[in-house]
Amino acid sequence: MNLDIYVNYPGTCQEAFSFYQQHLGAKLVYMMKHGEAPESRLPPEWGSKVLHASLELGGTLLRGADIPNTEPMRSAYLTLRLDSDDEAERVYALLSDGGQIFMKMEKTFFASRFAMLRDRFGTSWMLMHQP
Numbered sequence: 197m198n199l200d201i202y203v204n205y206p207g208t209c210q211e212a213f214s215f216y217q218q219h220l221g222a223k224l225v226y227m228m229k230h231g232e233a234p235e236s237r238l239p240p241e242w243g244s245k246v247l248h249a250s251l252e253l254g255g256t257l258l259r260g261a262d263i264p265n266t267e268p269m270r271s272a273y274l275t276l277r278l279d280s281d282d283e284a285e286r287v288y289a290l291l292s293d294g295g296q297i298f299m300k301m302e303k304t305f306f307a308s309r310f311a312m313l314r315d316r317f318g319t320s321w322m323l324m325h326q327p
Contacts, residue, residue: 200257209246212317222253268318275322284309
């Protein structure tokens with residue numbers, strides 16, 4: 197049995213997945229656009245948007261799609277456990293740029309670095325380094 201994470205985007209899935217590839221070392225496994233499907237219920241202008249995509253990130257498959265009128269994640273977070281305080285700070289700076297910070301990066305009783313945020317694509321993240 198495997199557990200994958202599926203995130204819906206409001207038209208920015210490809211941009212988000214490209215960003216995660218470039219800055220987090222993720223690997224794109226699969227991507228299909230709405231226009232490549234045998235049939236679609238979406239308007240033609242959604243043909244270039246993502247129907248299904250898979251990205252390998254941190255040993256997990258992050259799956260995604262573009263869905264009209266999607267709301268940002270509210271009560272679920274993707275959690276990245278990072279290898280060092282410096283790496284936690286680097287990823288925090290990248291993901292918080294243009295996003296919304298819920299808890300700034302700081303030392304807590306359970307981690308030397310911990311933060312909660314929503315990136316500019318609408319994905320909510322918890323970042324932590326636990327030495």
